Amino acid sequence: MGLINYLTTVRFDFGAVADLAGDLASLKIARPLIVTDAGVLAAGLVERICLAAPQLRSAPVFDAVPTNPTEEAVEAALEPYRSGGCDGLVAIGGGSPIDLAKAVALLATHDGLLEGYAAILRGIPKITARVAPVIAIPTTSGTGSEVGRAALITLNDGRKLGFISPHLIPKLAVCDPELTLGLPPGLTAATGMDALTHCVETFLSPRDNPPAEAIALDGLSRAVRYIERAVKNGADVEARREMMMAALEGGLTFQKGLGAVHSLSHALGGLKDLRLHHGTLNAVLLPAVLRYNEEAAGTKYDALRRAAGLDAKADIARFVEDLNGRLGLPKTLREMGVPSRVFGATAAAAVADHSTATNPRALAEAEFKQILEEAF
Ligand SMILES: [Zn+2]
Numbered sequence: 001m002g003l004i005n006y007l008t009t010v011r012f013d014f015g016a017v018a019d020l021a022g023d024l025a026s027l028k029i030a031r032p033l034i035v036t037d038a039g040v041l042a043a044g045l046v047e048r049i050c051l052a053a054p055q056l057r058s059a060p061v062f063d064a065v066p067t068n069p070t071e072e073a074v075e076a077a078l079e080p081y082r083s084g085g086c087d088g089l090v091a092i093g094g095g096s097p098i099d100l101a102k103a104v105a106l107l108a109t110h111d112g113l114l115e116g117y118a119a120i121l122r123g124i125p126k127i128t129a130r131v132a133p134v135i136a137i138p139t140t141s142g143t144g145s146e147v148g149r150a151a152l153i154t155l156n157d158g159r160k161l162g163f164i165s166p167h168l169i170p171k172l173a174v175c176d177p178e179l180t181l182g183l184p185p186g187l188t189a190a191t192g193m194d195a196l197t198h199c200v201e202t203f204l205s206p207r208d209n210p211p212a213e214a215i216a217l218d219g220l221s222r223a224v225r226y227i228e229r230a231v232k233n234g235a236d237v238e239a240r241r242e243m244m245m246a247a248l249e250g251g252l253t254f255q256k257g258l259g260a261v262h263s264l265s266h267a268l269g270g271l272k273d274l275r276l277h278h279g280t281l282n283a284v285l286l287p288a289v290l291r292y293n294e295e296a297a298g299t300k301y302d303a304l305r306r307a308a309g310l311d312a313k314a315d316i317a318r319f320v321e322d323l324n325g326r327l328g329l330p331k332t333l334r335e336m337g338v339p340s341r342v343f344g345a346t347a348a349a350a351v352a353d354h355s356t357a358t359n360p361r362a363l364a365e366a367e368f369k370q371i372l373e374e375a376f
Contacts, residue, residue, distance in 0.1 A: 099152055219248075
């Protein structure tokens with residue numbers, strides 16, 4: 001039996017942030033905490049968005065979100081939330097500020113440590129409707145976190161864990177492609193490949209959800225057609241709009257579950273000193289995982305080829321490698337600075353990751369290591 005669920009509201013267009021005052025009022029958020037990161041703040045986007053709503057102009061701002069959000073940063077953000085008497089959050093940025101805001105919304109309303117709510121530690125049913133409301137405003141086109149039910153947080157002991165619940169879905173996603181016009185080419189490429197990977201992995205997930213699969217294929221098609229244009233010319237408004245839609249669609253299909261690319265990129269993203277970019281990791285890992293999964297995917301690779309506009313016999317893994325090259329992304333984990341000595345621990349963490357259960361072909365530590373070697 002399928003479980004199909006599209007529960008949140010999305011406003012999508014150039015200028016969509018203009019209605020934020022009304023949005024905050026209808027969600028009964030009188031005192032929001034703004035969660036963002038230093039880069040988004042420096043780009044002037046927070047200032048611009050705050051002009052749209054008087055509730056935001058006087059709101060406290062937490063801007064110390066790390067590249068990969070941490071339990072430590074969640075605790076730090078809880079302080080201004082509590083001392084400011086906040087009753088909701090506005091997350092402005094890529095996946096990291098949005099995920100962090102979800103975790104703050106959870107801990108502000110639920111007792112105990114974050115760890116107790118982790119999906120792989122049976123935390124899902126403990127997350128209730130009490131979670132504080134979050135408005136998510138993405139400033140990249142990649143993560144899909146603005147409509148996703150998961151937050152990925154690195155705990156103090158180094159494990160990067162998923163916190164998953166329909167209650168963590170932002171109550172409203174405001175997708176305004178204008179906010180991405182200034183995103184530099186490298187980040188446009190890396191975040192765009194994250195969106196593309198979401199569409200591929202969710203489509204290949206064995207869970208039964210045909211509506212999600214249709215959305216994933218549409219997202220893949222948009223990403224393949226527009227990612228190079230968005231990278232080449234950041235001011236290309238059509239490309240920016242289409243990439244933001246591809247990212248949104250990737251997020252709308254998350255409920256099918258991701259796969260081995262994300263199992264590995266979650267594990268590698270938890271390595272604090274390396275600070276590896278999630279989207280870049282996915283781009284580099286995707287070809288090796290596509291080769292591994294092909295024998296278990298039935299006719300699904302034909303559908304992927306059609307959506308990507310490829311020939312019936314095209315090698316999809318090779319297509320992704322070539323695309324990465326044209327986008328100026330690294331080709332290997334080695335090039336990203338990942339040392340092979342972490343492969344053992346990475347493979348073990350990937351086996352335990354929540355995305356592994358929905359990879360179309362089963363894998364254990366040995367198979368994960370083999371994929372890491374191939375991508376090295
Ligand atoms: Zn991702």
